[in-house]
Amino acid sequence: xxxxxEVRAVTAGAAMLADQVRAEQLRVDWRPxxxxxxxxPMVEAANRDAVGRMLAARPAWVGLGVATDVIPRMRxxxxxxxxxxxxxxxxxxxMRGALEGALRLEGRDSxxxxxxxxxxxxxxxxxxxxxxxxxVVVEDRTSGLRAYSNLNEGLGKVLRYGANDETVxxxxxxxxxVLAPDLARALKAGxxxxxxxxxxxxxxxxxxxxxxxxxxxxxxxxxxxxGLPTDSLRFIDxxxxxxxxLAMAGAKAACEAAAAVPAGTLVVTMARNGTEFGIRVSGExxxxxxxxxxxxxxxxxxxxxxxxxxxxxxxxxxxETYGLGGFAMAAAPAITAVVGGTARSALDATLEMYEITxxxxxxxxxxxLDFRGSPTGIDVRRxxxxxxxxLINTGIAHRQAGIGQVGAGxxxxxxxxxxxxxxxxxxxx
Amino acid sequence: xxxxxEVRAVTAGAAMLADQVRAEQLRVDWRPxxxxxxxxPMVEAANRDAVGRMLAARPAWVGLGVATDVIPRMRxxxxxxxxxxxxxxxxxxxMRGALEGALRLEGRDSxxxxxxxxxxxxxxxxxxxxxxxxxVVVEDRTSGLRAYSNLNEGLGKVLRYGANDETVxxxxxxxxxVLAPDLARALKAGxxxxxxxxxxxxxxxxxxxxxxxxxxxxxxxxxxxxGLPTDSLRFIDxxxxxxxxLAMAGAKAACEAAAAVPAGTLVVTMARNGTEFGIRVSGExxxxxxxxxxxxxxxxxxxxxxxxxxxxxxxxxxxETYGLGGFAMAAAPAITAVVGGTARSALDATLEMYEITxxxxxxxxxxxLDFRGSPTGIDVRRxxxxxxxxLINTGIAHRQAGIGQVGAGxxxxxxxxxxxxxxxxxxxx
Numbered sequence: 001x002x003x004x005x006e007v008r009a010v011t012a013g014a015a016m017l018a019d020q021v022r023a024e025q026l027r028v029d030w031r032p033x034x035x036x037x038x039x040x041p042m043v044e045a046a047n048r049d050a051v052g053r054m055l056a057a058r059p060a061w062v063g064l065g066v067a068t069d070v071i072p073r074m075r076x077x078x079x080x081x082x083x084x085x086x087x088x089x090x091x092x093x094x095m096r097g098a099l100e101g102a103l104r105l106e107g108r109d110s111x112x113x114x115x116x117x118x119x120x121x122x123x124x125x126x127x128x129x130x131x132x133x134x135x136v137v138v139e140d141r142t143s144g145l146r147a148y149s150n151l152n153e154g155l156g157k158v159l160r161y162g163a164n165d166e167t168v169x170x171x172x173x174x175x176x177x178v179l180a181p182d183l184a185r186a187l188k189a190g191x192x193x194x195x196x197x198x199x200x201x202x203x204x205x206x207x208x209x210x211x212x213x214x215x216x217x218x219x220x221x222x223x224x225x226x227g228l229p230t231d232s233l234r235f236i237d238x239x240x241x242x243x244x245x246l247a248m249a250g251a252k253a254a255c256e257a258a259a260a261v262p263a264g265t266l267v268v269t270m271a272r273n274g275t276e277f278g279i280r281v282s283g284e285x286x287x288x289x290x291x292x293x294x295x296x297x298x299x300x301x302x303x304x305x306x307x308x309x310x311x312x313x314x315x316x317x318x319x320e321t322y323g324l325g326g327f328a329m330a331a332a333p334a335i336t337a338v339v340g341g342t343a344r345s346a347l348d349a350t351l352e353m354y355e356i357t358x359x360x361x362x363x364x365x366x367x368x369l370d371f372r373g374s375p376t377g378i379d380v381r382r383x384x385x386x387x388x389x390x391l392i393n394t395g396i397a398h399r400q401a402g403i404g405q406v407g408a409g410x411x412x413x414x415x416x417x418x419x420x421x422x423x424x425x426x427x428x429x
Numbered sequence: 430x431x432x433x434x435e436v437r438a439v440t441a442g443a444a445m446l447a448d449q450v451r452a453e454q455l456r457v458d459w460r461p462x463x464x465x466x467x468x469x470p471m472v473e474a475a476n477r478d479a480v481g482r483m484l485a486a487r488p489a490w491v492g493l494g495v496a497t498d499v500i501p502r503m504r505x506x507x508x509x510x511x512x513x514x515x516x517x518x519x520x521x522x523x524m525r526g527a528l529e530g531a532l533r534l535e536g537r538d539s540x541x542x543x544x545x546x547x548x549x550x551x552x553x554x555x556x557x558x559x560x561x562x563x564x565v566v567v568e569d570r571t572s573g574l575r576a577y578s579n580l581n582e583g584l585g586k587v588l589r590y591g592a593n594d595e596t597v598x599x600x601x602x603x604x605x606x607v608l609a610p611d612l613a614r615a616l617k618a619g620x621x622x623x624x625x626x627x628x629x630x631x632x633x634x635x636x637x638x639x640x641x642x643x644x645x646x647x648x649x650x651x652x653x654x655x656g657l658p659t660d661s662l663r664f665i666d667x668x669x670x671x672x673x674x675l676a677m678a679g680a681k682a683a684c685e686a687a688a689a690v691p692a693g694t695l696v697v698t699m700a701r702n703g704t705e706f707g708i709r710v711s712g713e714x715x716x717x718x719x720x721x722x723x724x725x726x727x728x729x730x731x732x733x734x735x736x737x738x739x740x741x742x743x744x745x746x747x748x749e750t751y752g753l754g755g756f757a758m759a760a761a762p763a764i765t766a767v768v769g770g771t772a773r774s775a776l777d778a779t780l781e782m783y784e785i786t787x788x789x790x791x792x793x794x795x796x797x798l799d800f801r802g803s804p805t806g807i808d809v810r811r812x813x814x815x816x817x818x819x820l821i822n823t824g825i826a827h828r829q830a831g832i833g834q835v836g837a838g839x840x841x842x843x844x845x846x847x848x849x850x851x852x853x854x855x856x857x858x
Contacts, residue, residue: 203763204634204643205796214633217646221666224653237650334632334796343797367634367763368772368797 043283043381043425046264050282051358051377053257054266054322056142059198059250060191063137064184066176067129070137071119071148074129077108080116082127082315083273084288088113092274094162094310097401098126101164105172106130117269117280120256121148122248122315125160125397126274133172134180138194138249140257147252149245151175151183154238156404160314161397163404182232189226192219194250195363197243198324202374203367207332208247209316209325210339210393210408215243248315251322258377259285265425266358267378270321270390270413274313274397279417281380283425291416296396298409299340308406310399317392317413323361323376326391326410327353331366331374338408339393349391350375356382356390380425383418472712472810472854475693479711480787480806482686483695483751485571488627488679489620492566493613495605496558499566500548500577503558506537509545511556511744512702513717517542521703521739523591526830527555530593534601535559546698546709549685550577551677551744554589554826555703562601563609567623567678569686576681578674580604580612583667585833589743590826592833611661618655621648623679624792626672627753631803632796636761637676638745638754639768639822639837644672677744680751687806688714694854695787696807699750699819699842703742703826708846710809712854720845725825727838728769737835739828746821746842752790752805755820755839756782760795760803767837768822778820779804785811785819809854812847 068074079102081095091099103111111130116123123129135148153171157163197218204214220236228236236242259268259282269280278290293311300306319325329335330350333343341349347368353375354360360373378390389412396407497503508531510524520528532540540559545552552558564577582600586592626647633643649665657665665671688697688711698709707719722740729735748754758764759779762772770778776797782804783789789802807819818841825836 200642205632213629214643214646217643217650220653221646221649224649224662225659225666227659230654230656233653237654336796337800343799367761367765370772371766 042263043265046261046282047266047358047377047379050258050261050264050266053143053261054254054377055359055361055363057195057254057257058141059138059194059253060141061136061187061194061246062139062146062191063187064134064180065137067133067135067148068131070135071121071129073119074131075112076131077111078114078131079103079111080114080119080121080123080127080129081273082116082123082125082313083271084276084278084290085115086113086273086275090275092310092313093400094313094397095126095274097162097164097403098128098159100401101159101168102128102130104164105169106132115271115273116315117271119148120146120252122252122318123150123160124152124244124248124316125314125395126162127315128159132176134176136246136249138246138253139191140253141191143253143257143260145253145256147249147256149249149252151179152239152242152245155241158404161395161404162401164402179232179235182229183223186223186226186228192222194246198247198250199363199365202328202331202364205332205334207325207328207335207393209244209319210395211332211335212243212247213240215247216240219243219246244316247324248318251318251324255318255321258282265380265421267321267380270317270392271315272312272317274310277312277414277417279413279421281421281425287424289417289420289424291414294411294414296394296409296411297340298396298407299338300396300407301405304398304406308398310397312392312394312411313397314394316394320390320392321378323357323364323374326393327357327376328364328366328374329391329393330368333368335393339410341410352388353391355386355388380418380421383415384422387415389413389415471692472694475690475711476695476787476806476808479687479690479693479695482572482690483683483806484788484790484792486624486683486686487570488567488623488682489570490565490616490623490675491568491575491620492616493563493609494566496562496564496577497560499564500550500558502548503560504541505560506540507543507560508532508540509543509548509550509552509556509558510702511545511552511554511742512700513705513707513719514544515542515702515704519704521742522829523739523742523826524555524703526591526593526832527557527588529830530588530597531557531559533593534598535561544700544702545744546700548577549575549681551681551747552579552589553581553673553677553745554743554824555591556744557588561605563605565675565678567675567682568620569682570620572682572686572689574682574685576678576685578678578681580608581668581671581674583664584670587833590824590833591830593831608661608664611658612652615652615655615657621651623675627676627679628792628794631757631760631793634761634763636754636757636764636822638673638748639824640761640764641672641676642669644676645669648672648675673745676753677747680747680753683751684747687711694809694850696750696809699746699807699821700744701741701746703739706741706843706846708842708850710850710854716853718846718849718853720843723840723843725823725838725840726769727825727836728767729825729836730834733827733835737827739826741821741823741840742826743823745823749819749821750807752786752793752803755822756786756805757793757795757803758820758822759797762797764822768839770839781817782820784815784817809847809850812844813851816844818842818844
């Protein structure tokens with residue numbers, strides 16, 4: 001299946017799609033299961049309930065704290081990482097780079113590993129959250145569920161892309177020493193309504209995975225009015241990705257609200273650890289369905305090439321799980337300058353994702369589609385039945401530890417985890 | 430001619446356009462002149478030079494001062510107004526309301542009237558600039574030309590829409606007493622690059638005539654980093670139109686750079702005074718070509734209707750003259766919620782304007798058109814030859830004095846001034 005750009009008029013092109021799906025099926029050695037899921041009133045009702053909770057979510061930034069103080073079951077000898085569970089000996093270069101950097105930051109020789117997602121947390125790229133790191137606390141004001149993420153470090157040589165030299169660690173120390181206390185003081189004036197920022201930003205050219213210039217600007221306005229000191233304002237001003245981690249934590253809270261509903265086939269997590277891609281499904285959210293992570297195809301910085309690209313990595317696909325990012329590309333044609341494609345292919349990406357989602361989020365209106373809500377709530381059954389793989393836009397890390405970002409691009413979620421989930425839930429329990 | 434929305438695939442639809450033009454010609458009682466302008470090497474060269482200056486312009490906000498101190502030939506017994514020259518007995522309701530309010534603000538019984546445009550100034554809607562008002566000073570860093578505008582008052586009951594009660598005047602006094610000195614201090618740190626803000630904002634859903642949320646946000650970031658006090662920041666935060674007057678002054682400076690080139694047919698001003706619409710042309714910028722102003726068609730606030738709408742008013746069409754506003758609607762699909770139309774019609778509006786412009790501005794890239802530059806530099810000849818009337822999106826004032834804004838919408842420039850200019854320049858001088 002092409003990433004994007006070759007699919008035209010998807011909503012009217014079922015036949016063409018079917019051809020592409022067949023080609024894809026051969027490639028991944030997958031056949032449609034004979035025992036297709038017939039409409040099951042219990043599953044339908046569970047999915048309606050679950051996606052309703054996702055749509056009703058109203059994320060707000062409510063606080064800031066140290067990871068060990070606020071993240072559930074966080075420990076001083078634990079490092080969190082992105083994606084499904086990972087053994088250190090399976091870790092890719094950038095994941096090892098980030099873990100090594102975090103150990104040095106903590107002054108430790110070793111630590112246990114756990115996925116962020118097992119602690120209501122999310123982290124972009126390597127997604128490493130270490131015990132002393134400051135983290136944002138984001139609450140879905142509807143469900144009351146809270147989710148967590150670290151603070152965005154900016155671009156270039158940063159821990160989340162696997163860089164770990166002294167400049168990287170010094171920046172992380174500055175975040176903890178200066179920025180985090182400043183932000184904590186600003187938040188004492190009350191929560192910041194991320195749902196409202198998301199809504200506006202989607203009409204200002206952000207898709208809220210790899211383009212956050214509008215959301216970061218709107219957040220900056222709020223923080224400046226709350227008297228955030230100039231040094232901290234300047235750090236945010238120099239990093240139009242600052243909002244990413246807040247968008248992710250908001251999406252995580254919204255998706256977990258949907259995960260509280262059993263018996264459904266709604267995808268509540270898509271995440272990658274640089275080695276494997278995994279999903280969690282509302283019917284049994286304690287279980288991961290995984291497959292090897294694909295390598296994103298994209299545009300590269302400087303002299304880097306596709307050969308330098310690590311396989312897909314990061315919890316940031318929680319934005320697509322919530323109907324943002326690749327699913328909302330129609331709102332953000334300018335992102336094609338970063339991840340590749342054309343204005344038409346960005347529009348088509350969103351139109352295609354309506355094929356595999358249960359709802360349109362009225363909070364996330366896309367002006368270029370005459371204010372249609374973004375496609376939200378991936379149904380495992382629809383992915384398997386249509387063969388349409390969720391589209392994720394993402395940063396690309398160098399495959400070696402210690403280097404950093406080499407580009408950004410697009411990647412399709414592998415079909416296998418969806419097929420495995422489909423089969424799992426199709427067998428009477 | 431339809432405003433927008435009925436024209437499809439304009440670039441491939443010359444025949445359909447021709448039909449529409451014929452219908453329009455009947456309505457305005459106009460026939461193509463028999464002596465069409467044949468290509469004239471001198472005119473072509475002059476237009477290339479002039480539009481080149483428009484494209485090369487790099488507006489920057491360089492200062493803030495009191496109108497009598499900084500606007501050329503401003504006097505204490507003079508009020509500036511929008512559009513072509515106007516006799517008070519011809520003034521529409523909102524223009525009279527604004528002029529009366531300005532007289533009370535100045536403590537005067539009477540004053541002379543002059544168009545803003547005769548003083549290198551521009552003002553939105555009624556565009557009234559009185560002697561004591563603070564004005565922004567914007568310089569085209571390429572040509573060195575300076576242009577001026579007043580400070581944006583916000584929405585609702587404001588002088589520029591003809592409201593003039595004590596709350597309106599008190600806000601104007603606050604602008605002079607608090608905001609203007611704060612801004613003057615912030616500008617001491619150096620000019621603010623409006624060209625850079627324009628470029629970014631066009632990729633963030635602004636078209637820079639009736640949508641300025643992104644540009645205002647980017648400006649806010651810059652002003653906050655320069656230490657603008659919280660009260661002034663809050664005023665700007667509450668008014669996403671704050672950037673409008675800066676966008677207009679920047680456009681004015683760019684267009685005047687092009688007006689310095691004689692012998693051409695490039696439009697360097699489109700402006701309306703609520704009674705008449707007028708253009709100025711590079712070949713003889715001291716002369717106005719005018720026609721009665723049309724009434725915009727749009728969306729109305731509260732219980733107001735089309736019957737409440739005043740004829741078209743304001744210097745803000747300088748943004749369209751510079752390739753922004755209605756000409757850049759493809760960059761701003763969300764504006765259709767304010768002025769009407771659909772995402773498709775917004776795209777078509779820009780595509781249609783390429784038919785009557787001399788260039789594409791590489792500074793003003795439109796992501797939805799795969800980063801094509803906005804259509805810039807209206808050629809009188811092309812307007813007459815194609816019958817395509819420049820599209821302006823605009824606020825709508827109540828036709829009575831003292832009320833204020835009733836909506837926003839779209840209006841086509843009347844053809845007559847372009848025809849008159851065409852004939853004027855086609856007769857050997």
